[in-house]
Amino acid sequence: MSDFINNFWSMYVVALTLLGILGCLLLLIVVARKKVVSAADNTTGHVWDEDLRELNNPMPKWWMGLFVITVVFSLAYLAIYPGLGSYTGKLAWSQTGAYEKEVAKAQADLEPLYARFTSMPAQEMARDTQAMAIGERLFMNNCAQCHGSDARGGKSFPNLTDGDWLHGGTPEKIRETITNGRIGVMPPMAAAVGTADDVRNVAHYVLSLSGSPHDSVRASLGKSKFVACAACHGMDGKGNQAMGAPNLTDDIWLHGYGEAAIMNIVNNGKQNEMPAQKEKLTEAQIAVLASYVWSLSNKSGAAPQ
Structure with a gap:
């Protein structure tokens, strides 16, 4: 109930709950007092399937007693534990509190x-x-x-x-x-690298740093564009642990391997959270x-x- 923005909804729940209990109590009283005129054979006079007759026997007192106990218990429960809108109950019990105690x-x-x-x-x-x-x-x-x-x-x-x-x-x-x-952020670098072709060249240069299969011509063209990445990964591509920048020379690929995967990260960046x-x-x-x-x-x- 803590997310209610005003008292209306809290009072609405309280009224609905108490009226429900009161309704059960009134139903019990009405049923207990209702008298059905019996026929001479102690039936209600209703007949089904030609010969099925309903006896006019009162409800057992133990059943009525259990009903009364249920109503009393519900009122006592709502007084002790939360259940009436924003009222926390005498014990101020909550799931969070119980969890924290455990x-x-x-x-x-x-x-x-x-x-x-x-x-x-x-x-x-x-x-x-x-x-x-x-x-x-x-x-x-x-x-x-x-x-x-x-x-x-x-x-x-x-x-x-x-x-x-x-x-x-x-x-x-x-x-x-x-x-x-940890929160690791690799910003989109496509604008800093240059054209789409420049991004592809940089991807091949990055692949060359770890000796992975690459296009040597594109890698040579991408080397100068790698300057945009060197601020974090270093000119030698060995990364920077102080910033959480990966070593690009060890052939270990956290977010996928190959030209397409590297281009995707350069174009769109990447964010990871520990x-x-x-x-x-x-x-x-x-x-x-x-x-x-x-x-x-x-x-x-x-x-x-």
Whole structure:
């Protein structure tokens, strides 16, 4: 009810709810008081299928009692819990509050488990079998939806096992990424590059940087136009982790491979978002998860999986 813009709708819901309960109560009273004239054989006089007669027996008192209890219970419930418009009830209960209490209790129960990891260096944690088992569960629950259960990612979702990092692959940088998230923006660069043919030439030059199949003539023509891209990717195309600009020389393609894919990004730009996890996970959980992610591309320093 918090999205009501004025009191009218709140009062409307209150009136509708109470009138409904009152209607049930009045129906009960009317039915209880109604007397049907019985025939000598205690029937109502109605006959179906020639010989089916309805007996005039009163409703059982226990049934009437349950009906009364239901009405009383509904009034008591609405007094204690939200249900009457914007009224929050005596207990001020809410789904959000109940969820937050459950999360707080779960975190309190798990705190002793994470206690020994809080001061442990990431590299040491990566060699701890228990920490990595916890990290794997955290990854499956919070990261696998995008990066895959094997952490190898997919188109537009980075592979976390290959050592190729947009913003840096140290445990500290990974922890920062998980905590605050990332927003990567590649603006449309077609106007800065030049004509449609220039864009195609730049695409072949970019392909040449990683030794991928390309047209060498177009690549040579595109080299001078690459200056528009060098502000982020560098003149050598090796990228800039401070800006999250990809390395174009390593033959790893996050958003697709080939002339058409590169031209599409140059023409239309690209935006990716890694959501922040600080509202979902505790600092200790993020620390364990960051160590687990770091271990995926540093097998020599990690515990056996």
